[in-house]
Every structure is written in structure tokens, then in C-alpha cells.
Amino acid sequence: MELRKTSLVMLLGVTLFSSCKKEKGDVIARIDGTEITSQEIELQIPEGFKGDPNVRNEVFKQYLEEVLLYKAALDEGILKNEDLQAHLKVTEVKVVSQYFINEKFGNIEIPEQLLNEEFANSKPYFEKKIDLVILYYIDSTKTPYYRTLLMQPYAAIVSEINKLDPREVQLAPLSENLGVVYYSYGKELFDVISNLKIGEISNPVSLPSSGYYALIKVLNISKEEVGEEEVVDFLRRVLIATRQNNIRDSIISSLQAKYKVSEVTGK
Numbered sequence: 001m002e003l004r005k006t007s008l009v010m011l012l013g014v015t016l017f018s019s020c021k022k023e024k025g026d027v028i029a030r031i032d033g034t035e036i037t038s039q040e041i042e043l044q045i046p047e048g049f050k051g052d053p054n055v056r057n058e059v060f061k062q063y064l065e066e067v068l069l070y071k072a073a074l075d076e077g078i079l080k081n082e083d084l085q086a087h088l089k090v091t092e093v094k095v096v097s098q099y100f101i102n103e104k105f106g107n108i109e110i111p112e113q114l115l116n117e118e119f120a121n122s123k124p125y126f127e128k129k130i131d132l133v134i135l136y137y138i139d140s141t142k143t144p145y146y147r148t149l150l151m152q153p154y155a156a157i158v159s160e161i162n163k164l165d166p167r168e169v170q171l172a173p174l175s176e177n178l179g180v181v182y183y184s185y186g187k188e189l190f191d192v193i194s195n196l197k198i199g200e201i202s203n204p205v206s207l208p209s210s211g212y213y214a215l216i217k218v219l220n221i222s223k224e225e226v227g228e229e230e231v232v233d234f235l236r237r238v239l240i241a242t243r244q245n246n247i248r249d250s251i252i253s254s255l256q257a258k259y260k261v262s263e264v265t266g267k
Helices: 008-013 039-044 054-077 082-106 111-127 140-150 156-163 178-194 229-258
Strands: 027-032 036-038 128-137 169-177 204-208 211-222
Touching: 027 054, 027 169, 036 039, 036 054, 036 111, 039 054, 054 178, 111 128, 111 178, 111 229, 128 140, 128 156, 140 211, 156 169, 169 178, 178 211, 178 229
Parallel strands: none
Antiparallel strands: 027 036, 128 169, 128 211, 204 211
8 A cells, every 4th residue: 555645734735846956947938028938837747757758739729829828918907906916915825925935944854763753753643544534513502412323334324424514513434544633633633533443433522623523444454565665764754844833833923923913903
């Protein structure tokens, strides 16, 4: 099996694009004085397809058409549109802030000793696969009803949930390596899941950040063989993502002290 490329809770720290510095690039086309460079094309080619001339040509063709539309829009004064200005501001803020934080990350290296210790401590987790369903709900007074519902076969559970308001209750099936569960959902939720037997339903788990409660039912537990190299590679990515998140949190804290933040109310 192939372990997930990044832990779910680490996704906030994953970069949107590479922050490595590149030359401006050669001018490969002009449209009435507007230059298109090779760098602009390279930035749009997905990883894994950088050397594919067919993909590059398709990206170039599409971008050429977009530049034509862009110039036509400017000629018609579309930048006066307030919704578009707000959209452009949001896009600029997100791209520039992500690029800024990527620059601060630098090249993070995980010491082999730390990696080996993490592997030794978590290796047993990666030897099992768990199939379960998580029922998320808002109204805690309905816990007894949802617990009774989870005692039914999976198909019956899905059928009943589909009849309910998705804003009030949702069902999430999960089939995952137990090690990935540990690093994706945190130790507290991992302890709840790993201590359940097949067919057993957890006590309600409060999720303060979302306002939901959760009931968890284990459907199956099986052995799973994962190569040591694959586990170590997964752990390296998780530890790098953790350090990136710590760096980001530290920068945000210092900026909150540096810049005054105030909300305008009554609007």
C-alpha cells in the first residue's frame, strides 16, 4: 500500500507552489507589446509534466488565449468592477503571503536521530489498517438516537443519514492505516479509535473547533504490511510539515504583536 503523501492536519502547512528563485525567463511571445515569458508557462505546468512538450504546448496555447481575453477585458474597463477588485485583492494576498512564508521555511532538514526515534515509537501503529465510520452531529441531545442508528448495518446507516439535514448530521467512512490516523487526527482521537473493538461505538467526542460531536464505529481491523522505507519517508514529511506549521505560528504571533488588528463592527 502507499501511505498518504501528506497528513491531513498538516495540509495547512503545505506550500501552494515552489518558492525557489528563478530567472525571469526568455520572452516567447508578444501580444501588442505584452510579453509572455517562458517562466510564466513553466509556473503553470504541473509537477511530473515539466519535461513533456505536449503539455507545455497545451499550457502555452491556453495561456495565450487567456492573455488575449485579459487584454480585451482591460480595454473595456473591467478593472472598475468592485467585485473583481476584491477578488484580485484576495488572490494577491493569498499568493504573496504563501510565497512569503515559503521563503521563511528555507530548507528544513530532519535529524536522522529524531527520525529514527519517531519511527521506533510509531512503528507498531503502521502494522494495522482500520475501517470505520464517523458520525458528526450538532445536537448533543440526539446522541442516543445516533448511537442506536450506528448499531445498524452500514447500508442502513447511510440510507437513514441521507434522509437527514446535512447541516445537522454527516457520515464519514474511513479506511486508513492506523499510523496515518495517528498523525492525521492527533493522539486524543487516535486513542479513542485504537481502543475500540470491531462493532463497538465510542462515547461522544466533542470537537470544539467545529461545534460538532462525533460517534465512531469500527467496522474492521486488519493487519497491513508497510515497508520501513515508506514509513520513514512518510514520517519525514510529517515532521517537516510540523516544523513548517511551528514556524508559521511563530511568525503569525510576532506579526500580531507588530501590527494593530481591529475589526469594524456595525457594518
